Amino acid sequence: MVPLLAYVVPRFGADGFLLGSNYIWGWETNRVARDLIADAGGKVLGERYLPLGEVDVARLIAEVQATRPDFILNNLIGPSSYAFIAAYAELGRRDPHFRPERCPILSCNLTECELPALNGAGDGHLSVGPYFHDTSGADRGAASVSSVMPASSFEAAAYASVRTLAEILTRNPGAQWTDLPKVFAGTSFRTPLGDIAIDPQTQHATLPVQIGRIDGTSFKTVTLTKGVAPDPYLSRYDRTETFGRPRLRVVS
Structure with a gap:
């Protein structure tokens, strides 16, 4: 907004x-x-x-x-x-x-x-x-994730969520819920949305x-x-x- x-x-x-x-x-x-x-x-x-x-x-x-x-x-x-x-x-x-x-x-x-x-x-x-699925839009760095752009923000967000979880569990197989703020700190994730990070304070x-x-x-x-x-x-x-x-x- x-x-x-x-x-x-x-x-x-x-x-x-x-x-x-x-x-x-x-x-x-x-x-x-x-x-x-x-x-x-x-x-x-x-x-x-x-x-x-x-x-x-x-x-x-x-x-x-x-x-x-x-x-x-x-x-x-x-x-x-x-x-x-x-x-x-x-x-x-x-x-x-x-x-x-x-x-x-x-x-x-x-x-x-x-x-x-x-x-x-x-x-x-x-x-x-x-x-937004705009093939003429600015580069998000998504090409390294997939050669096919997601059709909408719903698809992009779903992919980003699963990929982020997979990366966390790959790096920290035993991570528990209480460990997530520490795991997120200083880490970025490559997604169709571009590089994203999780804020340790708000979890957003x-x-x-x-x-x-x-x-x-x-x-x-x-x-x-x-x-x-x-x-x-x-x-x-x-x-x-x-x-x-x-x-x-x-x-x-």
Whole structure:
């Protein structure tokens, strides 16, 4: 979320409209987004949730049209997400403000597996993740692992997890759960995601962050940042480093 908004805010603006499916992942992702938007000097112009599987998005589209945000953060899942993206594409045909080059949809959960369901409606919008299957993208060092690129982040992450475990057990056959922080310390692992490491403090992985633009049934890489340290509780996050110093406002 931090690298995504750091990329989007200077290019499109800081005012966002937040969408989510009504369960904990959408709530928590939007909670983080609210804080980041405030740090960027923007406003949350709306925050709405749909029941899982709901495809009636007319009210969402009406509110987005009325508030005219700079971007929409889409934490809807499955059919709800597809329905909103399709309806938003129709809105963009009626009003140029809502075309992807002006007011993009940002997603943190779209992968190549789902793009065929969009039938082209998502073209030009942005998604973020640790991996996209972009054959024209930057070298990750994955060729030494496999000559065939994984089809999506799901496949890449599964391969990386099994390979990391195999390397640990090869080096330390008797390793127990309590030994893992010591085993992880100072060790990197070669995976389709690139070189990754496990942070001994949080047990989360150092991963790349890739922002991709939807192009049919694939993503075209916009930015790729390798080796982003894990920060699951935003304890390492620096507002001024990400968004610059807050602007002063003259009030009377």
